[in-house]
Amino acid sequence: MGKDWLALLGASGNRGDWVTDREYLIGLSPVWRFGGLLLLINGGLAIGLGRRIYQHAQPGWWLLIWPLTYFVGAIGWLPQYTWYLAIVYLCLSYVSYGLAQTHKQIRS
Incomplete structure (x- = not known):
């Protein structure tokens, strides 16, 4: 019963290697x-900023600020794969x- 909950989360629980099992939770x-976490949080931020830049009539080059800040x-x-x-x-x-x-154009 002790490792049954691990099987529900996607870890095998039958190899006896706790470190390997814990690395692959869910x-x-x-x-x-x-x-996925980066995409969820930073992607939401990028979408929100894109909408906000248009709503406040800011120049289009402001769209580069967040991606460049993230890249730096x-x-x-x-890690390099996140670049x-x-x-x-x-x-x-x-x-x-x-x-x-x-x-906005469709509403008008």
Whole structure:
């Protein structure tokens, strides 16, 4: 019964190797969990900033501020595979900026 709850979370529990099992809680490796968390939090921030920049009529180049800030921080403190997320954040900001513009034109 002690390791039954591990099986529910995606860990095997039958290898007897607690460290390996704990690394794969909920069936995802630590890399995928970290990347997913970054996408969820920073992607939401990128979308919110894209909409906000349009609503307050700021220049379009402001869309570069968040992705560049993230990239500089990622170079200094995050693993190399997270650097590519700066491109994703730039795309999310640009798409949300464009969708906010389209939404306002449709309302008019």
